[in-house]
Amino acid sequence: MELREARLDGQTLYRGKIVNVRVDSVALPDGRTATREVVEHPGGVAVVAVTDAGEVFTVRQYRYPFGEVTREIPAGKLEPGEDPLACALRELREETGYVCGRMEPLGVIYASPGVYTEKLHLYLALDLTFVGQKLDDGEFLHVESTPLQELVSQAASNEIKDAKTIIGIMLAQGRIGRPQREGGRGGA
């Protein structure tokens, strides 16, 4: 069975600062038509930055949509035309004040593929050097560092609720978790 839905028509009904909302009419696989609501988001990056001591930076920040303070890995939206790697370096620097010697891709995730186009590029940052935080205007957050293993437990027990943070931590653990417990990243 074919699953594809073909766009017939559509219009943007909301243009905002971060998102736009588009409503399209589509042809379904059985030939009937339906409408599809699409929330367009520019996409972004999130960074698992691990210190030589095996600690990972998280930020506490107030998330207005939930009315609560969450704990998340450093992250941010792509500027128009920005390369995800450049964005990851920028966000790491801005939010934590660190630059890194290595920034390795961990993968790409879809936050909520039913209606939301947000695609997040996850990175692992290593060989960190502190050069000074520079937050965006109107951005308020607390930076903390926590041993990777402790964050893995907090993700597994659902103490951490942010999707990109749970996935970033688990992917970083899969990538570097084992060598680190052996007391060094072998050769590094």
Place this chain on the structure above:
Amino acid sequence: MELREARLDGQTLYRGKIVNVRVDSVALPDGRTATREVVEHPGGVAVVAVTDAGEVFTVRQYRYPFGEVTREIPAGKLEPGEDPLACALRELREETGYVCGRMEPLGVIYASPGVYTEKLHLYLALDLTFVGQKLDDGEFLHVESTPLQELVSQAASNEIKDAKTIIGIMLAQGRIGRPQREGGRGGA
């Protein structure tokens, strides 16, 4: 430092079938004002349904916002006033055709907390019995089953990109899977 942002004013600028968009003006921790764009989503559920043979159901469906077919665990939006557990039982039945003897909560995740209010309740469904699929009108999908360990590998290698699916599989693995690295974690 206080992180909270207090709502001063706001209005809904888009009312849609699935989401609404609200723009509020808020007082920042330093007393200045800013605007916050909020995409209101009703929230939903996602279900890791594991057969007695240790296989997990996933669905292939066309995700119009990405123009591609994704592989995801069964999931759906909450109806107004619907209990997440009832929604999980309903979505599992509708999409896969299975009912379950046990439906255990795995946790709650925030898909994209910067602007999007979507909160997803994850469940682990066990003791499955086939009674017959009943899809929503206009819903087209393929159901498959895959050994849990294989899905864990596919999540770790980023072959699966849907956030709730990656997290659901990893949490289910922590709950019911065998230790992945025997000897590594053992008596350590």
